Amino acid sequence: MKAAYTKPFLTAAFIILADQIIKTWVHSHMYMGEEIRFFGSHGMLHYTENNGMAFGMEWGGDAGKLALTLFRIVAVCGIVYSLVYLIKHKYHRGLVMNVALILAGAVGNIIDSTFYGIMYKYAPLFHGRVVDMFYFPLFRGTYPSWLPFFGGEPFEFFRPVFNLADSAICVGVIMILIYQKRYFKHEVPELSSPNSEMVEE
Structure with missing residues (x-):
């Protein structure tokens, strides 16, 4: 039983x-x-920090920052x-490992937002900034002029700068969504019809 706990937590x-x-x-x-570019202009380390959620999103200034950090801890x-x-109820191993990825990502960013302000x-x-560095602007272009609201505006994919913790969360969530039928499948007992009981008699 200990081995079942060891792998996901490790x-x-x-x-x-x-x-x-x-x-x-x-x-x-x-x-x-x-x-620091390692894939030309399409892949690089780009040092930035953010006060908010994954991929640099912000929420509510200092009060929002504190609330977000405390929410993360909970x-x-x-x-x-x-x-x-x-683990205890022996769910699918894939589900267990993906939840472990989400846990790792959440803890990774909590360390930043909780302690980095004091450390540095x-x-x-609880007011530290999360360090981000991976940046992959794979495609750049301009939205068609006929497109409402965004016509003529430049676009970039993939714009957000992120870290390993963000990646772990995303992979875990996406894998759970893709394989949810496998992870949460359950056996449905066959219901016998009244006719079948008559035949047996």
Whole structure:
């Protein structure tokens, strides 16, 4: 039974450690806005920080930042409980591992928003900024002029800058959505019809 708990929690711990190593390196070796290109203009490390949710989204200033951090902590407690429940009740291993990915991503970003402000001396507890660095602007262009609201405006895919924790959350959620029928399938007992009982008699 211990082995069932070991693999998902070790996987989560490995992702959290890798995420923090990357973030620490970027913070220590790059200046804000610096880029290190490894796939030309379509893939690079781009150092940025954000106060809000995944992929740089913002929410409600300082009060929103505090509320978001506290919400993340509560959410992680819920995810841990869910992961233990899934393991204990022997749910599909794929589901368990994907929930472990979501847990790892959530914890990875919580570490930033909870402690980075104090560690790097720019904000109080729970007000740290999340470090992002992966940037893949694969396609650039202009929206057609006939398109409402966005006609003639430039577009870029993929615009958000993200980190390993964000990736873990996205992979976990997407895999659960794709394989939900497999993960949550259950056997439906066959119902005997009245005619079948008459035949048996």
